[in-house]
Amino acid sequence: DVIAVPPLSLRDIERRSAEVRALLVSLTRPEGPALPWDALVDRHLPRAGLLFYPASGAELRDCEAATDPSGETSIHILMRAELYEALTDPGPGGNRARATVAHELGHAVLHVPYIRQQRQSGQERTLVRVTRAQLAPYRDPEWQAWAFAGCLLMPRTSLESMTGRSLVDLARAHGVSTQFAAAHCARLKIPVGATEPDERPSRPSPGRGVEAPLMLARRSQTSVARTPRAR
Numbered sequence: 001d002v003i004a005v006p007p008l009s010l011r012d013i014e015r016r017s018a019e020v021r022a023l024l025v026s027l028t029r030p031e032g033p034a035l036p037w038d039a040l041v042d043r044h045l046p047r048a049g050l051l052f053y054p055a056s057g058a059e060l061r062d063c064e065a066a067t068d069p070s071g072e073t074s075i076h077i078l079m080r081a082e083l084y085e086a087l088t089d090p091g092p093g094g095n096r097a098r099a100t101v102a103h104e105l106g107h108a109v110l111h112v113p114y115i116r117q118q119r120q121s122g123q124e125r126t127l128v129r130v131t132r133a134q135l136a137p138y139r140d141p142e143w144q145a146w147a148f149a150g151c152l153l154m155p156r157t158s159l160e161s162m163t164g165r166s167l168v169d170l171a172r173a174h175g176v177s178t179q180f181a182a183a184h185c186a187r188l189k190i191p192v193g194a195t196e197p198d199e200r201p202s203r204p205s206p207g208r209g210v211e212a213p214l215m216l217a218r219r220s221q222t223s224v225a226r227t228p229r230a231r
Helices: 008-030 037-047 079-083 091-108 112-120 143-152 156-160 167-174 178-188
Strands: 051-055 063-068 074-079 215-219 222-228
Touching: 008 037, 008 143, 037 051, 037 091, 051 079, 051 091, 063 091, 074 079, 074 091, 079 091, 091 112, 091 143, 112 156, 143 178, 156 178, 167 178
Parallel strands: 051 074
Antiparallel strands: 063 074, 063 222, 215 222
16 A cells, blocks of 8 residues: 555656756766766765665565655665665666665655655645555656656666667666666657667566555554565
């Protein structure tokens, strides 16, 4: 189950992610489209009140990460220790870690302010939990957060500048998996170049940078955005 959130179109999400990405680029000056997520998580994001902590499997149970919207200022995000350590890994572990961080940033930017506002104004009863099947995508916090992650990691302008490149080339340049790249290009309706047979993405699996079912759940009496652990 998830909390129904205010509607956001893909265009709205692209605009919000572009604002965030512009700030992150100004802080880190990357040489290519891939952002230096280790520096962001360790130094720059904490200065903005976004605090990431490595956590054990026992703490997160069946989740990859959890975003805590309680409080009034900083936002605390837990993520599995192995993902936290894999942020600079060029392989599958790093792809998964970067997608997880970007997704949790989506919750932090798009949903935490809304949840806090409703609580502070005495409107917590409006934070109704429903099944994702009951929601249109534009009101689904998980669709919104994955769309935000895609736009943050693979902005439309960057993809359009690489027209004709294969899915593998696009994924490698942006530091994501081919599954993530395929899902995001399809979401933006951006065609990709010819893909060799051994480059075709496998069927997406939950928790690996694709449209996985994330939940806004209660943990220790506090609503938390949680990323299911891949099975």
